[in-house]
Amino acid sequence: MGTALLTLSLLLFKTGYTHKLMVDWIYEEGKVWIDAFFPDGRPARNVKVKVLRPDGSELRSGRTDEEGRFSFDPGDGRRFKVIVQGSMGHRAKAEVTLGEETRVSHQLPYKVKIPWREVFSGLGYIFGGAGIILYLLSRRRRAS
Amino acid sequence: MHISDGVLPPETWIGGYAVTAGLTALGLRKVKEGDVPKVSVLTAAFFVASLIHVPVGPTSVHLVLNSLAGIVLGWAAYPAILVGLVLQALLFQFGGVTTVGINTLNMGLPAVVAGYIFKLRKKFPGDAVLWGALAGFEGILGGALLLSLSLWTTGEGFLRVAQLAFVAHIPVAVVEAAITAAAAGFLQRTRPEVLEG
Numbered sequence: 001m002g003t004a005l006l007t008l009s010l011l012l013f014k015t016g017y018t019h020k021l022m023v024d025w026i027y028e029e030g031k032v033w034i035d036a037f038f039p040d041g042r043p044a045r046n047v048k049v050k051v052l053r054p055d056g057s058e059l060r061s062g063r064t065d066e067e068g069r070f071s072f073d074p075g076d077g078r079r080f081k082v083i084v085q086g087s088m089g090h091r092a093k094a095e096v097t098l099g100e101e102t103r104v105s106h107q108l109p110y111k112v113k114i115p116w117r118e119v120f121s122g123l124g125y126i127f128g129g130a131g132i133i134l135y136l137l138s139r140r141r142r143a144s
Numbered sequence: 145m146h147i148s149d150g151v152l153p154p155e156t157w158i159g160g161y162a163v164t165a166g167l168t169a170l171g172l173r174k175v176k177e178g179d180v181p182k183v184s185v186l187t188a189a190f191f192v193a194s195l196i197h198v199p200v201g202p203t204s205v206h207l208v209l210n211s212l213a214g215i216v217l218g219w220a221a222y223p224a225i226l227v228g229l230v231l232q233a234l235l236f237q238f239g240g241v242t243t244v245g246i247n248t249l250n251m252g253l254p255a256v257v258a259g260y261i262f263k264l265r266k267k268f269p270g271d272a273v274l275w276g277a278l279a280g281f282e283g284i285l286g287g288a289l290l291l292s293l294s295l296w297t298t299g300e301g302f303l304r305v306a307q308l309a310f311v312a313h314i315p316v317a318v319v320e321a322a323i324t325a326a327a328a329g330f331l332q333r334t335r336p337e338v339l340e341g
Binding site: 020021083085087088089090091092114115118119121122123125126127129130133134137138141 | 145147177180181183188191192295308309
């Protein structure tokens with residue numbers, strides 16, 4: 001019954017990954033624009049951004065603006081690693097390689113589907129694990 | 145409330161694993177054979193709760209259900225939350241693998257405290273709904289406090305982080321209080337023996 005209720009509530013309520021911070025980028029007019037957002041479309045405002053060169057040294061750091069954006073001049077560099085860190089322990093990374101944009105501008109609010117396969121595999125692990133524990137306990141009881 | 149990998153210094157997340165190992169052992173000792181189905185149902189509830197969003201004003205908050213686990217399971221909620229968080233980290237990429245220990249501490253300890261708060265209904269006036277609401281509220285705000293303490297070790301000013309964490313978690317605490325109260329009231333009416341653990 002518990003599982004049925006849980007499944008029902010997954011169907012009834014809006015679901016998604018709000019605690020996942022996401023990061024996207026685009027190269028425009030000589031600048032790399034970083035876009036930090038939550039999957040429901042809210043921009044991640046005033047979060048720390050760090051831009052690293054391929055050797056791990058820091059090129060620039062700062063914070064996103066009110067729209068969750070941050071820009072930097074790539075100079076002669078073509079490859080960067082961008083790390084975005086929110087105030088509540090959220091963190092996201094992106095690899096930027098100029099000239100290899102495959103990014104299609106994301107449409108906000110970002111569509112998030114329920115990861116059904118993962119939900120059911122997780123429930124399978126939990127109830128399967130409980131079954132194994134109960135089996136072992138009952139075998140031990142019978143043996144004694 | 146889920147801290148990601150790479151945010152905390154190693155001392156903090158290793159310490160989190162150490163404390164979680166001890167508290168999990170303590171929690172497992174409280175699980176009797178007959179409790180296993182109950183523990184697994186609440187583990188499942190906790191595991192999927194973070195995908196369920198309740199709209200609050202312009203935003204929406206997700207459920208945590210750590211307090212509900214605490215009032216039904218007591219100390220056994222701790223290992224239940226550990227299992228739920230491991231699966232959330234591996235399957236949904238919520239939080240992180242290195243931070244499972246500290247995240248379990250941050251959500252599991254307030255769950256256990258919620259269990260004790262709920263037990264106060266036997267000594268003080270008020271029914272399961274009232275004490276369930278208080279337990280639900282504490283489960284989240286206690287978690288926000290522990291989250292702030294964890295983030296404090298990254299060198300952030302404690303008061304600033306704590307202020308942000310409390311403001312961000314008040315809507316969650318209100319929703320969680322309502323859900324825990326409703327569940328506690330329902331169980332008290334239909335299956336009171338479930339709440340005696």
